[in-house]
Amino acid sequence: MRTDNRQPDELRPIKVKRRFTRAAPGSVLISAGQTTILCTASIDDDVPPWMTGQGRGWITAEYSMLPGSTAPRKRRERAGKVDSRGIEIQRLIGRSLRAVADLEALGERTVAIDCDVLEADGGTRTLSITGATIALVDALHTVRRNLPSPDRYPLRDSVAAVSVGLVEDRPTLDLCYREDAAAAVDMNVVMTGRGQFVELQGTGEESTFTQSQLDAMLKLARRGIQRLTAVQRDALKSRWPWDRSLK
Numbered sequence: 001m002r003t004d005n006r007q008p009d010e011l012r013p014i015k016v017k018r019r020f021t022r023a024a025p026g027s028v029l030i031s032a033g034q035t036t037i038l039c040t041a042s043i044d045d046d047v048p049p050w051m052t053g054q055g056r057g058w059i060t061a062e063y064s065m066l067p068g069s070t071a072p073r074k075r076r077e078r079a080g081k082v083d084s085r086g087i088e089i090q091r092l093i094g095r096s097l098r099a100v101a102d103l104e105a106l107g108e109r110t111v112a113i114d115c116d117v118l119e120a121d122g123g124t125r126t127l128s129i130t131g132a133t134i135a136l137v138d139a140l141h142t143v144r145r146n147l148p149s150p151d152r153y154p155l156r157d158s159v160a161a162v163s164v165g166l167v168e169d170r171p172t173l174d175l176c177y178r179e180d181a182a183a184a185v186d187m188n189v190v191m192t193g194r195g196q197f198v199e200l201q202g203t204g205e206e207s208t209f210t211q212s213q214l215d216a217m218l219k220l221a222r223r224g225i226q227r228l229t230a231v232q233r234d235a236l237k238s239r240w241p242w243d244r245s246l247k
Contacts, residue, residue, distance in 0.1 A: 002167075003178050004033060009220055011162070011174045011227055012123075016131070016235040018138060024114075026139030028235075030131035033176055034121035039131035041139035044110045057106030057154070059136070061093035061113040063128060069120045089125045090115070092199065096129045096190045097136060099198045100159045105152035111139060122177040126161035126188055130228050133159050134235050141239055153241050158193035160228040164217045166209060171216040173224050185209045189221035193229040193242065 006012070012033030020029040026041030047058050063086050067073050077083070093115060113136065115128035140154055147154065163175045165183035172179060180186055187202030202214075209217075233240045 008172045014231050025142040026135035028131045028135045032127050036119040038116045039135045040114045041135040042112045047108050056103040058110045059097045061090045063090035063115045065117040069117045096159050096198050100155050100157045102154050106154040107148045122175050122180045123163050126163050129161040160225050161190040162224040163188050164221045171220050173220045191225040
């Protein structure tokens, strides 16, 4: 058994609360175990200057950890300065959402995703992607009548992410912080609801891993993504825009 009494192939308990705030058209409070993140999606009716006149939209993301999300306290970012880890994560979130986006169907508007970590216990980047997808769907619902073509939805598929690793030589799904710190191999896997890979981030921590171990980790990750996709679908209910038989 693991530190939180889960099986190696078990996700942490997931909780989702939509419409957590009122100002943003998409707002989701999502938690996995002791990791809690507020994901919001806001829409502006313009695009970055370098995209003006192209008839395409844009999806961008920002990520931050609030000071009280960790112990010891994390210093607050000032004057627009974001640490290198935060920059890397927000780029990952943006890439993951754009990978499933039809930017022409979005029209010339920008969707800004904000992921703010309220409490961190591992897996903040992966949970941000999973929660941001829900917030994005809710935000797009508010502009559906103003899209360039009613028959083209701006997202081709859902996207979710999960961590996986080798902990004591055992493939393990959805690592909490203690497991992540002790893992010989740590990997983040981003996949679509239909099972296509978006991004893999994996490395050995003073260790190596075999092809069979990689295959075992990816198999675990695929199962985890299927469960997370089901969580997204259940959270969105009638707003789930894709085939309900999506596996």
